[in-house]
Amino acid sequence: MRPALALLLPLLLAACTKPQSTLTVLGGSELADLKPILDDVAKASGVTLKVSYTGTLDGTEQLLSGAATPDLVWFSSDRYLRLQSGLKGKLLASEKIMLSPVVLGVKQSFARKWGWEGGKVSWKAIAAKAASGELSYGMANPAASNSGLSALIGVVAAVSGKGDAITAADVTTGELKGFFKGQALTAGSSGWLADAYVAGQSEGGQDRLNGLINYESVLLSLNASRKLKEPLTLIYPQDGLITADYPVILLNKARQPEFEKLVSALKSPDIQRRIMTETRRRPVNGSVALSNVFPAGLNIELPFPGSASALNAVLDAYLQDTRRPANTIFVLDTSGSMAGDRMEALKTSLLGLSGADTSLTGRYAGFASRERVTFIPFSSQVAAAQVTEIGSDAAGKAAALASLSERVAALNPGGGTNIYGALEAAYRQAGQAPAGRYTSIVLMTDGESNDGPSPGQFRRFYQSLPDAARAVKTFTILFGDGSSGAMNDIATLTGGRTFDGTQDLQGAFKQIRGYQ
Structure with a gap:
């Protein structure tokens, strides 16, 4: 290559590459499959997105409290957001991207x-x-x-x-x-x-x-x-x-020029075709012909409730009265390493589920009417299962939550860590679940097992269980010095999932409630 051309080439490449701006986005987890497309959108528009993934209710709470101040919000729907009086006037512009x-x-x-x-x-x-x-x-x-x-x-x-x-x-x-x-x-x-x-x-x-x-x-x-x-x-x-129409919503007026560039790129025919082909969502750009994998047209679009209070009442009724009642089993590490701040974090988390957390997400994560809650504390030994039946009437529920709070307060650290013995006890308890309930197990530990059965022994125990018991999933919480490998192995074996509680234990417990 000639010297002059070698010097000129970087300048030519720079001229062909648009300068990048970065917009912060609070987005739904459903957007993760768009990443390859968004990388190309960034090249075309000069706008890169830094996405923090969250659920709709959690994201709404972050916005209302001011804990999150993103440039954009991008959930699968904005219906819940628009019912919040605390966000009135803050949702500055909105553009539907896909259906x-x-x-x-x-x-x-x-x-x-x-x-x-x-x-x-x-x-x-x-x-x-x-x-x-x-x-x-x-x-x-x-x-x-x-x-x-x-x-x-x-x-x-x-x-x-x-x-x-x-x-x-x-x-x-x-x-x-x-x-x-x-x-x-x-x-x-x-x-x-x-x-x-x-x-x-x-x-x-x-x-x-x-x-x-x-x-x-x-x-x-x-x-x-x-x-x-x-x-x-x-x-x-x-x-x-x-x-779901996946609207991109502008919150930061100072970033409106970048918002408009982003929307223009997202709604361009080429990107809309890619969204349709790669993620199987329908395009909003009418110039893009609908693929034959979709039935022609959509049925009647049903309306959302007209107020946040009505929607919240519907959600409450579903959780408390209508859904299949839950049978939740909490396997709780009370070993010596849990002393101090770790035990306080565990107690705060469980007390939150017992009614102390009155936030928006706490309200829907709390223990519900008709739920059967079991605590199995463990250290070197596995304690007897503590079962609480939550009543369907207000007085019965209040009494049950008070009893749960007392049991939480009584948790005291000491001894070693018998993880797999406690899990075996939990699965025996799950096998005794009343018919018609949705049963799940939560394992919270801050260390590695040093007492009781080995991982291999637990695996053999689990595989010997009846089909109904093996259908029960264990959701593990990584905390303190817990082994991510061990937690992931347990979750994978049982069909559950691991949640990271190292930074926010209470948040991990609330997240898991969505799976119970």
């Missing part, structure tokens, strides 16, 4: 058997199949995931026929209780829900689901992934559904 309705996927053989292949199915018909025990499905927790919230609001609006005037009473009808009788899998995110559905196919006796409620894009991606033993037939209820 994905929340629909039901049913195993092909069942759709054929029930005559649902033509698609003319109502939410009432779906509720009847669930009530009869024929339809068993997975759906994300409405208090943690927009797909779950959209499904809840959609089915209540459709079955009640009240549109945006739905109330808590509409959630507690026999039809709605029948619908949620069929929910056999829950999750705090739509992505983890899909992964758990896939994993359940290969676990002995756990391939018990024949339906999955999720975004259209997730269900189409599952069908295309070749990970399913049997494809899902997508059901678009004829009485309506709710569509």
Whole structure:
């Protein structure tokens, strides 16, 4: 290469590369699959996004409290945000980027058997199949995931026929209780829900689901992934559904020029085609022809409640009265290493779930009416299980929460760490769960096991359990000096998930509640 050209080349490359600006974004976890596309959007627009992922309720709380002050917000929907009076006037501009309705996927053989292949199915018909025990499905927790919230609001609006005037009473009808009788899998995110559905196919006796409620894009991606033993037939209820439109929302007026560049790039035909092809979400740019993987057009769009109080009442009614009651087992490390700040952090977390945390996320993470809560403290030895049944009436619930708070206060550190012996006790307890409950285990430890059974012995114990007991997932919390490898191994073996509580133990406990 000539010397002059060698000197000129960097200047030419610099001239062809747009200067980069970085916008901070509070975004939903559903956006993670857009990363390759956003990298190319950054090159085209000169706008790079630094995304902090969170759930809709948690993100809303951060915005209301001022804990987060991003340039942009980007959730799958802005409906919940716009109901918050504390955010009035702060959502400066909004642009829809892509579309994905929340629909039901049913195993092909069942759709054929029930005559649902033509698609003319109502939410009432779906509720009847669930009530009869024929339809068993997975759906994300409405208090943690927009797909779950959209499904809840959609089915209540459709079955009640009240549109945006739905109330808590509409959630507690026999039809709605029948619908949620069929929910056999829950999750705090739509992505983890899909992964758990896939994993359940290969676990002995756990391939018990024949339906999955999720975004259209997730269900189409599952069908295309070749990970399913049997494809899902997508059901678009004829009485309506709710569509995620993924609006990018500007909060920082000073960054409006970059916001406009970003939106222009995201809505360009090339990027919209890539979004459609790579993530199976529908384009909002009308010049982009819809792929034939999508049914032509969308059904009736159902409305959201018109106020935050109405929406909160619906969520409360679902959690306290309508959903399948939970059977939650907490395996709690009280070894000597938990003394001091660590034990105080554990107590604060559990007291928060027992009613002390009155924040927005604390309200929906707390122990619910009809829930069965079991504490199994452990150190060198495993303590006897402490079972608390939470009543369905206000007085019964208050008494149960007070009892739980007393049990939390009585936790005292000392001794070694018998993790696997405590887990064995938890699975024996899970095997005694009353019928009709959704059972899960939470393991919190700050160290490595130095007493009791080995990891290999626990694995053999777990694999010898009946199918129903092995279907119970363990959610592990990494804390203190705990081993990430050991926690991940336990979560993987049981189909659960590991949460990082090293920086925020209370936050980890609240996150897990979305999976219970």
